[in-house]
Amino acid sequence: MDPLMKAFKLLTSNGIGFLRLCAEYSPYDLADDGIEISLAKNYTRLASTLFSPCDSPRIQREAVALAEERQLSVNHLLMINKHAKKLKARGAAWKLRAELIAREGSLEEVEAYAKKRVMDEGGDTKKKPGVRLGRVVDGLRTISITDTQRRITDLEKTLDAAIKDDDQPRSEALLEPFWNLVEGGGTGLIKPEYRTVITIGLDDFAKVSCGKGEDVVVALSDGTTMTGAEFINAAMAGSLGDKLYVGLFHPTAGPVNLYEARFASEKLRTLAMAENLVCPWPDCNVPADRCQVHHIDAHKHGGHTKPSNLTMLCKYHNGVNDDDGPRKKRKRPSPGKPKRGRMRRHRGKVRLHTPGGKLVGNTHHVSSMGAMDLI
Structure with missing residues (x-):
């Protein structure tokens, strides 16, 4: 490993040790050492939170020790504190800090979970229309x-x-x-007709069909969600169309095979949309309704047009995906190092395989409600 990268890794894996040093200085002292003042203030504020007396000393002590043991970075700890401090009830902030410090996953994955937890606890002010x-x-x-x-x-x-x-x-x-x-030149809003894919597990569908799905929330390939009651209302209004399509998914293989063709048929596209309701590239929020069908193993390299080899990608990420990157069972060497990474199916789910070999998923809230997440 490059010496500079080693030094960077040493710093990022010693967040607690670095913050202990920050606790001994003012932000202006840190700024004299080349750290911008706004960042220095963030560091000293976080150090004060982690090491000053609080309302949950035992939880604080155990959480700090675990953060040091897990070698969490300063950025990871800043993210955790940003969300935890939104909880104002006595002891709630430190309880959430401890929960997030213990949670496995990348910074982005833990942050997505943190946002949900804060919302569940009523810590975030809801937007007003x-x-x-x-x-x-x-x-x-x-x-x-x-x-x-x-x-x-x-x-x-x-x-x-x-x-x-x-x-x-x-x-x-x-x-x-x-x-x-x-200005009145159009024909008004388009009446919703759900050519959009709606994913719902068999158990939840049974509940909704019996009128007992008040708490059921289903996700759509236009990036939105609807309740079980809204699902029934849409069906009664004729917005779901006159046909019901059922997709079958295997827990590890993904969508079941249907056809073999160069271009994805409408049924194959529907299966791909049901699996990934938004573009699965990390941090992308383009809904599947506006995405293109993508061959995970490129067709030019022998990739088949079957459900397990298809996913939805937005136009941009479909274009930058490294089709010529490393692949399993590659018969010839890769022509070059991948620059952006490529999509890959891992344990049934579609993930970005980065040039460094890491598998990363999209943390969009609807992304975790697709068909493969219901089984």
Whole structure:
């Protein structure tokens, strides 16, 4: 390993030791050593939280010891504290810090879990519906609309359907359809018809069908969710169409094989959407409705058009995926080191295989509600 990388790894694996040093200095002292003042203040505040007297001394002591044992980085500890401090009830913040310090996973995976836990505990202020207008900057103003996921997604689909230039950046391409709709030139919002894939486990479907699915939440391939009651209402309104398709998934192999063809049929596309409701590339939030079908093992290298070799990727990540990267059973050497990584199926689920060999999943909340997560 490169000496600089070794030094960096030594620093990142000694977060608690570094913060103990920070506790002995003011942020301005740290700034004199080349650390920007805002970062230095973050370090000293975190050090004060970790090592100062608190309302849960035993939990604090055990959590700090575990963080040191697990060699968590400063950034990992900053992330944990950012979410835990939102809980104001006595002892709640340290209880969550201890829980997050003990949780396995990458920083991004633990953060996704932390956001959910804070929401469950009522620590995050919920957004309120409304329209907000920004001030003028360089002759331009910004409008921001917050409303239910269903209404905003229906608006998005309406604007998408009116895009005339697919080569434009999406934000620019949506502008004229938006004003056309506002000024009365359009035909109104598109009525929801769920060609969108809805994933629901067999047990939950039985509950919903019997009218007992009030607590059931299902995810859709347009990036939204709906309750069991909304699912039934959509069916009663005819929004689900006149056909019900059932996809069969194996816990480790993924979708069951259907056809062999160069281009994915509509059934294969539906299976791929049911498995990955949003683009599975880490940090991507493009819903499967706007994604392209992607061959995990490239067709040009002999990859078959079957469910277990297909996934959904947004246009951008489908383009940057390293089709020529290392693959199992490769018959010829890779022409070059992968630059961005490539999608791979691991234990049934689609993950990004990074150039360094790590498997990373998308932490989008809908990403964890696809068909493979229901079995």
